[in-house]
Amino acid sequence: MPSHPKLAAEFVKNKERAHWHDQALWFVRSKRDKAAQQIPEWELLREQASKIKSYTVSHLPDLLEEFERNATARGVQVHWARNATEHNEIVHGLLKKHNVTRVVKSKSMLTEECHLNPYLERHGIEIIDTDLGERIVQMQHMPPSHIVMPAIHMKKEEIGELFHEQLGTEKGATDPQYLTEAARQHLRQKFIEAEAGITGVNFAIAETGGFVVCTNEGNADLGTSLNKLHIACMGIEKLIPRAGDLSVFLRLLARSATGQPITTYSSHFHGPAPGAEMHIVLLDNGRSEISGSDEFRRSLNCIRCAACMNTCPVYRRSGGYSYSNTVPGPIGSILGPAKDPKANSTLPFACSLCGSCTDVCPVKIDLHHQLLTWRKELRVKGLLPFSKRLSMKMMSWMMQAPGMYRFVGKMARSIVPYLPRFMLYNRLNDWGKQRELPIIPKQSFREWMKQNHDDK
Amino acid sequence: MTTSKNEILSKLRSQSVPKTELPDLQSIELSSQWVRYENPTEQFAEILASVGGQCIPVKNVDDVNQRLSELPAYQEAKNVCSQIAGCGQPNVSIPEITDPHDFENIDFAILPGKFGVAENGAVWISNAGGPARTLYFLSQHVALLVPASEIVNNMHQAYQKLEFAENGFGTFMSGPSKTADIEQSLVIGAHGARSLIVFLVEESF
Numbered sequence: 001m002p003s004h005p006k007l008a009a010e011f012v013k014n015k016e017r018a019h020w021h022d023q024a025l026w027f028v029r030s031k032r033d034k035a036a037q038q039i040p041e042w043e044l045l046r047e048q049a050s051k052i053k054s055y056t057v058s059h060l061p062d063l064l065e066e067f068e069r070n071a072t073a074r075g076v077q078v079h080w081a082r083n084a085t086e087h088n089e090i091v092h093g094l095l096k097k098h099n100v101t102r103v104v105k106s107k108s109m110l111t112e113e114c115h116l117n118p119y120l121e122r123h124g125i126e127i128i129d130t131d132l133g134e135r136i137v138q139m140q141h142m143p144p145s146h147i148v149m150p151a152i153h154m155k156k157e158e159i160g161e162l163f164h165e166q167l168g169t170e171k172g173a174t175d176p177q178y179l180t181e182a183a184r185q186h187l188r189q190k191f192i193e194a195e196a197g198i199t200g201v202n203f204a205i206a207e208t209g210g211f212v213v214c215t216n217e218g219n220a221d222l223g224t225s226l227n228k229l230h231i232a233c234m235g236i237e238k239l240i241p242r243a244g245d246l247s248v249f250l251r252l253l254a255r256s257a258t259g260q261p262i263t264t265y266s267s268h269f270h271g272p273a274p275g276a277e278m279h280i281v282l283l284d285n286g287r288s289e290i291s292g293s294d295e296f297r298r299s300l301n302c303i304r305c306a307a308c309m310n311t312c313p314v315y316r317r318s319g320g321y322s323y324s325n326t327v328p329g330p331i332g333s334i335l336g337p338a339k340d341p342k343a344n345s346t347l348p349f350a351c352s353l354c355g356s357c358t359d360v361c362p363v364k365i366d367l368h369h370q371l372l373t374w375r376k377e378l379r380v381k382g383l384l385p386f387s388k389r390l391s392m393k394m395m396s397w398m399m400q401a402p403g404m405y406r407f408v409g410k411m412a413r414s415i416v417p418y419l420p421r422f423m424l425y426n427r428l429n430d431w432g433k434q435r436e437l438p439i440i441p442k443q444s445f446r447e448w449m450k451q452n453h454d455d456k
Numbered sequence: 457m458t459t460s461k462n463e464i465l466s467k468l469r470s471q472s473v474p475k476t477e478l479p480d481l482q483s484i485e486l487s488s489q490w491v492r493y494e495n496p497t498e499q500f501a502e503i504l505a506s507v508g509g510q511c512i513p514v515k516n517v518d519d520v521n522q523r524l525s526e527l528p529a530y531q532e533a534k535n536v537c538s539q540i541a542g543c544g545q546p547n548v549s550i551p552e553i554t555d556p557h558d559f560e561n562i563d564f565a566i567l568p569g570k571f572g573v574a575e576n577g578a579v580w581i582s583n584a585g586g587p588a589r590t591l592y593f594l595s596q597h598v599a600l601l602v603p604a605s606e607i608v609n610n611m612h613q614a615y616q617k618l619e620f621a622e623n624g625f626g627t628f629m630s631g632p633s634k635t636a637d638i639e640q641s642l643v644i645g646a647h648g649a650r651s652l653i654v655f656l657v658e659e660s661f
Contacts, residue, residue, distance in 0.1 A: 218648025
């Protein structure tokens with residue numbers, strides 16, 4: 001898998017686009033701040049959310065059984081999948097049993113994680129993503145670049161061109177209102193034709209056996225209320241103990257995500273309609289592993305609001321695709337290596353440790369601390385690139401020899417300022433990429449101290 | 457798939473995760489801090505407007521009819537459904553529909569909402585599972601009738617009103633369907649209703 005720095009370098013080559021992307025995300029982050037400031041008890045809410053999620057993770061097996069018991073009593077059929085393959089087989093099996101060939105799906109990062117779409121397509125099933133952003137990237141045969149705004153990296157001119165080719169909109173049209181209307185007409189047809197609806201799950205409630213799906217477009221509701229078969233796919237960490245806990249999470253989710261007071265639709269599903277079937281697939285896929293880790297357990301608190309990526313200075317400037325992970329940004333950089341440390345070894349370094357992600361996280365995940373911990377873990381696992389290992393070794397050797405440290409410093413101060421640019425700004429010096437090195441002072445701190453204080 | 461279930465559960469049980477406490481959200485020390493408004497109805501109307509909806513306080517169903525007749529979306533509607541007796545002039549009868557697809561061409565639906573939430577402009581609607589559930593999402597325009605006395609301050613009060621004893625469906629609906637997936641430009645009317653009007657009705661209906 002290409003490393004994060006390599007893919008990020010591609011993205012930042014286009015300075016204008018990188019700046020535009022940064023601004024678009026910052027706009028969302030600012031809306032989040034305004035929304036949070038309107039709730040006086042915001043910090044109290046975050047604290048409760050964090051406590052509820054920690055309780056859930058510490059009682060997960062019991063709560064999962066409680067959920068299954070209560071859901072089953074309501075006529076919901078519960079399935080368990082250890083990994084993506086099992087998950088996809090279960091979903092396909094259900095569709096096959098009902099002779100379904102056309103499915104509409106509302107946004108679910110879990111099905112992205114499992115690569116459900118290509119799997120079903122290989123088996124001759126048409127699966128249409130119905131969230132507008134997801135539909136746009138699906139038309140491009142690309143994954144989402146953001147978990148809440150899947151097409152945030154695209155310009156309206158590009159979407160206009162895509163719609164012109166695939167939906168027959170006017171060439172050169174870029175008006176969002178016009179393009180959304182075209183998508184509405186196109187997707188309405190898909191809703192009407194579909195024989196089954198797949199949704200993700202934002203929260204599942206152990207106490208009641210129900211679950212909640214949040215959308216702004218109403219696509220999950222259209223996809224499920226028109227059909228006799230509803231399959232909901234969820235990660236086992238999406239559970240909460242009580243229905244009343246939703247009061248905390250629904251207050252935090254949309255405000256953290258987009259700055260809205262709540263999503264337009266927060267739908268509570270408690271059993272199938274008469275004559276219909278409702279299935280829920282519980283997926284582990286590495287989550288139980290994380291729950292066993294004292295360092296990374298809190299990453300399971302995540303409610304996928306994307307506040308951490310909207311605020312992240314690295315995500316905003318490098319784009320979602322540079323992470324090559326279903327979930328990008330700070331939380332993705334924790335979850336990615338947990339699943340496959342080798343393939344995702346560069347992600348915990350795509351971070352300036354500024355801590356902004358930790359500040360905005362509605363469930364108080366200590367994101368930047370976990371990213372730092374990941375760096376240590378990756379070193380222990382021997383997964384650091386040679387360049388990092390070598391430079392750290394040299395640095396450690398120099399730091400342990402004070403005389404050497406002073407000598408190297410002196411040499412640098414007297415030589416570096418006179419070096420021609422090409423010797424400083426080249427591919428060997430990562431610090432000189434896209435920025436000027438700081439001006440080197442004429443004397444060291446030790447020298448300054450000696451001169452100004454030692455003899456006074 | 458029982459082997460998968462057993463494997464997942466036994467893996468989770470084999471780990472020593474420190475047990476933590478669940479907060480009591482209804483305790484006085486917490487509940488006394490949840491936001492309250494001097495005038496919840498005003499707050500509700502303001503937030504609903506900010507998310508693209510409209511709130512109209514009225515005295516009774518006759519007033520609703522009057523206000524509806526002034527609405528261009530209602531005047532232009534060819535197919536109208538109503539779940540409120542005496543409200544609107546429906547020409548499609550809900551009880552006769554067994555397949556929700558038959559609601560495909562509904563232009564305007566007048567439907568009941570249980571209560572509203574001041575902090576976020578949401579209205580709780582519920583449905584036992586009949587085809588009428590689709591109307592909330594498939595109709596081009598939606599008007600909800602909510603008892604004026606049923607506005608709570610916040611989501612904590614909302615959940616105290618909710619019970620999930622029966623099978624069924626319910627949703628918090630806050631404004632019309634919308635999207636901002638094209639360059640963050642807000643567009644009202646993505647898949648669901650293009651407009652949402654909430655009538656807060658004083659007299660019972």
